[in-house]
Amino acid sequence: MKQQVSIIAIFLFLTSHSMLPGHAHEVTFYGHNNCPFPIWPATAPNTGHPVVADGGFYLAPGETRSMIVPSPWNGRVWGRTGCNFTSNRQPACETGDCDGRLACNGSIGTPPVTLVxxxxxxxxxxxxxxxxxLVDGYNLPISVTTRQSSTPKCSIGGCSKDLKYLCPQELQVRNKDGDVVACRSACLAFNVDSFCCRNQYxxxxxxxxxxxxxxxKDACPSYYSYAYDRPPPLINCEGKEYVITFCPSAWGTAHTTI
Structure with a gap:
């Protein structure tokens, strides 16, 4: 179940307008892993836009990697966890898997994932x-901000609570060891119109x-908690460099400055 309704409408509008004639330029996104465990960030472009950073890469705890993104560009970024690409296991990742590949090359990750x-x-x-x-669910806390400015209006904070520990049993995704690794949204879990904001809803x-x-919403107040979240937690901010931080607060000892 992919992103829905109001978010899709906003991004279709932005996509159509971003394709108008103009002077293309580049924007840098820094993916920073503040988690005490490795992650595998992934990217997927919307139709008509190029793949960025091969669609996926490895990021050790405390490590930062830059991604050069052309403008205009529309797409998504997420973090994969618990990956093993050396075996024939399918899926290769516990969360966010894209056909078992390290380089997603445009493929969209399997929900539930926290999605930028x-x-x-x-x-x-x-x-x-x-x-x-979080319209499709949660697997990691993520923050987004500009590198040039600390203006609050340009920042999306992380989560004050870990949804994996608050996740109701009916929404939980567990690994082979029985650990909760992600939390599905109600739409993804039940596929009901009232939860998915579709048809008569x-x-x-x-x-x-x-x-x-x-x-x-209580755990992650800066995120979309459902498709018609109000007020819309959509940021519009000028910048040439942005930082996407996975596990932005109080997650182990992997704290470094970009």
């Missing part, structure tokens, strides 16, 4: 748009927060 959605504008001086979404007036989305 990005829409870069074609012209310099125009604000870029980004958000973090396909408007902001009809689709309201649920007991499940409220758990998500």
């Amino acid at each position: 959605q990005i829409a870069l504008q074609a012209e310099k001086g125009k604000p870029n748009f980004y958000d973090v979404s 396909g408007t902001p007036e009809k689709c309201k927060p649920t007991v499940y989305s409220k758990i998500f």
Whole structure:
């Protein structure tokens, strides 16, 4: 179950406008792993946009890697966990797997994952748009900010609580050892219109927060907790460099400065 309704509408609008004539330029995203364990960040472009950083790479605890992204560009970034690409195991990752490959090469990761959605504008001086979404579920806390400015309006904070420990049993995703590695959204878990904001519930007036989305929102107030989250936690901020931090606060000892 992929991102839905209001988020799709916003990004279709931004995509169509970002393809208008203009002077293309490049933006740098720094992926920083603040988790006390390795992760495998992944990227996937929307239709018509190029693959960035081969679609996926390894990031050790405390490590940072830059990703050069052309403008305009629309797509998503997420973190994969528990991966092993040396075996024939399918899936290769416990969360966020993309067909068992290290380099996703445009493939979208298997939910549930915490998803960063990005829409870069074609012209310099125009604000870029980004958000973090739990519409399909959660696997890692993620923050996004500009590198040049500490302005709060340009920042998406991480989570105050770990949803893997708060996740209701019916939404839990467990690994082979029985550990909770992700939390599905109610839409992904139950595929019900009222949870998925579709059909007769396909408007902001009809689709309201649920007991499940409220758990998500309480833990991660800066993220989309469901498709018609209000006010929309969508950031528009100009910048040439952005930092995407996985596990941005109080996760072990892997704390380094970019």
